[in-house]
Amino acid sequence: QPTPEAPAAAPLGPQAIGFGGFRDASARSDEFELSVVGLPAAAVSGDLHAWLTGEGAPLDLGKVLPDASGNLEFVYAAPDGANLLATYSGFLLTVEAAGSSAASPSSDVLLQNTIPAGALGPVRLLLVSAPDTRKNVAYTLGALHETEQLFLHAKAVNAAALLGDFDSLNRHIEHIFTILDAPDGPNYRDFDSHGFIDDASDRFGLRNYADQISALAQAAADAPDATLNVKTHAAHLVILADNYRARADAIVDLALKAHQATANAERQQYTAQLLELAAQMLDGVDANGNGVIEPITGEGGAYTLPFDALVVAVGAVPLRLGPEEGTGVPRFAAAAA
Numbered sequence: 001q002p003t004p005e006a007p008a009a010a011p012l013g014p015q016a017i018g019f020g021g022f023r024d025a026s027a028r029s030d031e032f033e034l035s036v037v038g039l040p041a042a043a044v045s046g047d048l049h050a051w052l053t054g055e056g057a058p059l060d061l062g063k064v065l066p067d068a069s070g071n072l073e074f075v076y077a078a079p080d081g082a083n084l085l086a087t088y089s090g091f092l093l094t095v096e097a098a099g100s101s102a103a104s105p106s107s108d109v110l111l112q113n114t115i116p117a118g119a120l121g122p123v124r125l126l127l128v129s130a131p132d133t134r135k136n137v138a139y140t141l142g143a144l145h146e147t148e149q150l151f152l153h154a155k156a157v158n159a160a161a162l163l164g165d166f167d168s169l170n171r172h173i174e175h176i177f178t179i180l181d182a183p184d185g186p187n188y189r190d191f192d193s194h195g196f197i198d199d200a201s202d203r204f205g206l207r208n209y210a211d212q213i214s215a216l217a218q219a220a221a222d223a224p225d226a227t228l229n230v231k232t233h234a235a236h237l238v239i240l241a242d243n244y245r246a247r248a249d250a251i252v253d254l255a256l257k258a259h260q261a262t263a264n265a266e267r268q269q270y271t272a273q274l275l276e277l278a279a280q281m282l283d284g285v286d287a288n289g290n291g292v293i294e295p296i297t298g299e300g301g302a303y304t305l306p307f308d309a310l311v312v313a314v315g316a317v318p319l320r321l322g323p324e325e326g327t328g329v330p331r332f333a334a335a336a337a
Contacts, residue, residue, distance in 0.1 A: 021314035090114030113315035118223020154278035236295035
């Protein structure tokens with residue numbers, strides 16, 4: 001799978017001095033990254049500690065050390081590979097007594113942020129778990145897994161055409177149709193007329209995954225607390241879901257043409273195109289030749305989905321001076337991302 005880039009600065013807001021966000025390391029959303037520039041050294045009279053916050057108790061990620069210029073790059077990976085997004089939704093950077101082992105964050109908060117409430121529910125359905133899928137797999141992760149399966153069966157369809165094996169070709173077309181459509185979908189049927197449906201899917205359907213991703217992305221973007229970052233990357237997810245639907249329709253069309261073709265050379269032509277589309281559905285394609293597979297129409301595929309969903313869960317870190325000390329308000333406060 002490709003390696004995600006850091007989130008673009010523009011959607012994080014003009015005051016952003018960095019970002020905090022979840023990402024994949026050895027498992028899904030098992031890593032938290034904090035990147036900040038220009039921390040005011042004069043404001044720190046102890047140890048800096050990073051924390052993850054959520055519905056339960058904060059998690060101390062340990063002491064962090066900015067460099068001489070006040071820049072901080074910090075990465076925490078859950079030792080057990082736990083999905084951090086399932087439990088946490090924000091972060092703090094606090095000043096603790098030098099050499100202490102704090103059980104909870106102090107009130108001396110330097111930076112803080114959280115995923116907007118309107119985005120948190122959709123983000124967890126996209127990246128943590130969903131109630132209506134097999135084994136409650138999250139929607140972007142289920143879509144990715146099923147696209148990998150689709151690609152394998154597309155290879156089998158193409159191989160069958162190259163071998164002139166019409167029965168195998170039809171059997172694997174049936175597999176592809178079950179992956180694209182749930183049992184209530186238009187192409188979920190006994191395509192090879194063997195008396196039963198040979199289901200190779202998780203019975204949710206890639207079209208349904210695309211619909212759920214679109215709906216959740218739009219819900220996050222429409223929430224009253226939606227930030228520019230949320231709106232930007234939610235729009236990307238809608239485009240990626242549209243790419244899914246367009247490629248799914250084209251794959252069905254090519255599969256039917258391969259089935260109906262009377263010459264094996266013609267079948268091979270259609271199945272080669274089908275395999276190429278399945279690869280694009282999985283990997284995406286650099287259609288505009290700029291060297292990057294982007295979340296734009298005709299480009300991004302399944303591997304792009306979790307990345308943009310994760311960036312919806314990125315918090316910008318705007319830094320502003322707070323009220324004078326003694327008021328009970330942190331010296332540095334961070335607006336929601």
